[in-house]
Amino acid sequence: QVTLRESGPALVRPTQTLTLTCTFSGFSLSTNKMCVNWVRQPPGKALEWLARIDWDDDKYYSTSLKTRLTVSKDTSKNQVVLTMTNMDPVDTATYYCARIVAGPDYFDYWGQGTLVTVSS
Amino acid sequence: QSVLTQPPSVSAAPGQKVTISCSGSSSNIGSHYVSWYRQLPGTAPKLLIYENNKRPSGIPDRFSGSKSGTSATLGITGLQTGDEADYYCGTWDTSLSAGWVFGGGTKLTVL
Numbered sequence: 001q002v003t004l005r006e007s008g009p010a011l012v013r014p015t016q017t018l019t020l021t022c023t024f025s026g027f028s029l030s031t032n033k034m035c036v037n038w039v040r041q042p043p044g045k046a047l048e049w050l051a052r053i054d055w056d057d058d059k060y061y062s063t064s065l066k067t068r069l070t071v072s073k074d075t076s077k078n079q080v081v082l083t084m085t086n087m088d089p090v091d092t093a094t095y096y097c098a099r100i101v102a103g104p105d106y107f108d109y110w111g112q113g114t115l116v117t118v119s120s
Numbered sequence: 121q122s123v124l125t126q127p128p129s130v131s132a133a134p135g136q137k138v139t140i141s142c143s144g145s146s147s148n149i150g151s152h153y154v155s156w157y158r159q160l161p162g163t164a165p166k167l168l169i170y171e172n173n174k175r176p177s178g179i180p181d182r183f184s185g186s187k188s189g190t191s192a193t194l195g196i197t198g199l200q201t202g203d204e205a206d207y208y209c210g211t212w213d214t215s216l217s218a219g220w221v222f223g224g225g226t227k228l229t230v231l
Binding site: 060 | 122152153155157159163164165166167170171176208210211212216217218219220221224225
């Protein structure tokens, strides 16, 4: 049974760095073709893909946010960490982590999401 | 503004059929599989269609997907009030830099 769960602060101050952790079970990120992504959704708005890390440590970032994002994995802990620097109120959103199997490339499992509010 | 274009909203009566379009380009839909997701209010998206037209186990055959060129379509027949949700298309994009792209989402209202 595959599960993913996001964790991190609910409130972040402007200009601070956000660190989110995705803890997953039911698969290993050392297994061929496994990938974990981050997706966010501002209140009332559309889904926005942020980043992806693959089993072989390849990383991909949203073009518009790549200067602010870093994704990393700890295979032994079954965790993926996303950091986003210089947070702004427009970054207020629900942040999801989700699994993709490379090749067919579709999100087959999602976490429940965590709401991050950026406010002073 | 999303890379993939979807109508903001569609509506139909219970029991009827509705289609939701998703338009892209040669760097995304034109060269990669499309998947569709349904999002009920306050919940995470859920996979509906993958590899253009395949349904995961547990998704009824009322849901169908197709792709032609740089466009894809989600079809839903036998509409139920429980189908009211936001629907998103998505695919990989290999334009300037590789990344995943979503449509802007379509709100389905079952009248």
